[in-house]
Amino acid sequence: MGPPVCLDGLRMLSYGLYILTSRDGDRLNGQIINTAIQVTSEPPRVAVVVHKMNLTTELIEQSRLFAVCVLAESTPLTFIGLFGFRSGRDIDKFAKTPYRTGVSTCPLVTEHTLAHLEARVTDRMDLGTHIIYIGDLVHSEVQVDGRPMTYRHYHEVLGGKTSRNAPSFMSPR
Numbered sequence: 001m002g003p004p005v006c007l008d009g010l011r012m013l014s015y016g017l018y019i020l021t022s023r024d025g026d027r028l029n030g031q032i033i034n035t036a037i038q039v040t041s042e043p044p045r046v047a048v049v050v051h052k053m054n055l056t057t058e059l060i061e062q063s064r065l066f067a068v069c070v071l072a073e074s075t076p077l078t079f080i081g082l083f084g085f086r087s088g089r090d091i092d093k094f095a096k097t098p099y100r101t102g103v104s105t106c107p108l109v110t111e112h113t114l115a116h117l118e119a120r121v122t123d124r125m126d127l128g129t130h131i132i133y134i135g136d137l138v139h140s141e142v143q144v145d146g147r148p149m150t151y152r153h154y155h156e157v158l159g160g161k162t163s164r165n166a167p168s169f170m171s172p173r
Contacts, residue, residue: 015151019069019083020048021099021107022059028094028107029055032084034151036068036117044137046119049130055088060133064121067106071149075112077158103139115142 021030035049050057099107104118119135154160
């Protein structure tokens with residue numbers, strides 16, 4: 001092993017902030033993620049990265065379906081906290097959250113979101129602590145026009161923190 005790798009450059013990568021949802025039967029869940037990307041345009045495919053220990057991962061594994069809800073820049077920190085720092089094993093995140101069922105049957109959060117992308121899993125890659133799911137887009141739509149939430153805005157303007165389960169988590173210096 002060589003000298004430790006400096007991780008400072010990773011802090012310069014750009015991310016968005018999204019709610020990733022899935023369902024298995026009547027069980028719904030959603031969580032905050034910062035890694036959702038378009039990977040191909042023909043066929044249209046998207047990828048998401050999620051921690052293996054999260055309930056949403058279990059639901060995606062069972063249903064092979066997921067949806068990405070793009071958060072608006074104006075989303076309050078309390079709303080992000082519900083999906084980012086609370087476990088669906090302990091609370092029903094959709095009990096008081098407005099949503100509708102998408103084409104994929106996944107819940108689509110309708111409050112504080114700009115767009116929805118729904119996908120059927122075609123591939124997955126185990127990364128040790130996380131899994132990358134790649135999915136064929138089955139439906140997407142813009143709900144309202146607006147500025148999407150960036151991870152930088154979340155940290156610098158809202159003062160948000162990074163969950164230990166986020167792929168971008170780094171121990172404080």
